[in-house]
Amino acid sequence: RKEVEQDPGPFNVPEGATVAFNCTYSNSASQSFFWYRQDCRKEPKLLMSVYSSGNEDGRFTAQLNRASQYISLLIRDSKLSDSATYLCVVGRGWSNAGNMLTFGGGTRLMVKP
Amino acid sequence: NAGVTQTPKFQVLKTGQSMTLQCAQDMNHNSMYWYRQDPGMGLRLIYYSASEGTTDKGEVPDGYNVSRLKKQNFLLGLESAAPSQTSVYFCASSYGTGVRSPLHFGNGTRLTVT
Numbered sequence: 001r002k003e004v005e006q007d008p009g010p011f012n013v014p015e016g017a018t019v020a021f022n023c024t025y026s027n028s029a030s031q032s033f034f035w036y037r038q039d040c041r042k043e044p045k046l047l048m049s050v051y052s053s054g055n056e057d058g059r060f061t062a063q064l065n066r067a068s069q070y071i072s073l074l075i076r077d078s079k080l081s082d083s084a085t086y087l088c089v090v091g092r093g094w095s096n097a098g099n100m101l102t103f104g105g106g107t108r109l110m111v112k113p
Numbered sequence: 114n115a116g117v118t119q120t121p122k123f124q125v126l127k128t129g130q131s132m133t134l135q136c137a138q139d140m141n142h143n144s145m146y147w148y149r150q151d152p153g154m155g156l157r158l159i160y161y162s163a164s165e166g167t168t169d170k171g172e173v174p175d176g177y178n179v180s181r182l183k184k185q186n187f188l189l190g191l192e193s194a195a196p197s198q199t200s201v202y203f204c205a206s207s208y209g210t211g212v213r214s215p216l217h218f219g220n221g222t223r224l225t226v227t
Contacts (some may be wrong), residue, residue: 004155043203043218103155
C-alpha cells in the first residue's frame with residue numbers, strides 16, 4: 001500500500017461546480033499535511049497547509065480526518081484557472097522539511113467552460 | 114529575484130553517459146533537495162542537504178551523487194545514466210523546517226536516457 005494515495009482522476013467539471021478530492025495516508029504518526037498545486041509541465045507550488053480544525057482560503061477548504069486517516073480539498077465555484085494537478089503531501093513530523101514529506105501521485109482536475 | 118533556477122531544462126543522454134544537473138537559489142535558503150517525478154507516482158526524494166557542506170540520502174539515491182559546496186548551489190550527478198533514470202527532476206529549497214517554510218521548486222529538468 002502506498003503511504004499517500006490519491007485518485008489520479010481526471011475530474012472533469014464545469015465552471016462554477018464544486019469539486020472535492022480525498023487523499024488517504026497510511027502512517028498514523030503523521031503530523032503535518034499540505035496540498036500543493038502543479039500546473040501542466042510546471043513545478044509544484046504550495047496551495048495550503050491543512051490544520052486539524054480544518055481551514056479555508058477563499059474558495060478552497062481543507063479538512064483533516066485523523067481517525068480515518070484522510071485529508072480532503074474542496075474547491076467551490078471552480079474556475080478554468082483551477083485546472084491543474086493537486087498533490088497531497090504528508091509530513092512524518094511537525095516539519096515541512098523536504099526529507100520528511102511524502103507526496104501523493106496527484107489528482108488531475110480539468111475545469112471546462 | 115529568480116528563486117530556484119535549474120539547468121538544463123531538457124537533456125537527452127545515451128546509456129552510460131554522465132552529466133550534472135545544476136540548481137541555484139538566491140533566497141538564502143539553508144535546505145536544498147533533489148526530487149524525481151515519474152508518471153502516476155509522487156515526487157520521490159533523491160538526496161537532500163540540510164546546510165552548506167552536508168548531504169544525505171533520500172528515498173531513491175542509487176545511481177546519483179550530489180554536492181553542496183556553496184549555500185546557493187546544489188548539484189546532482191548521474192554517474193552512468195540508465196533508461197530507468199528517465200524522469201523529470203525537480204530541485205527545491207526551503208529556509209527552515211517549520212510549517213511556515215514551504216518548499217520552493219525550480220521549474221524542472223526533463224531527462225531522457227536512451
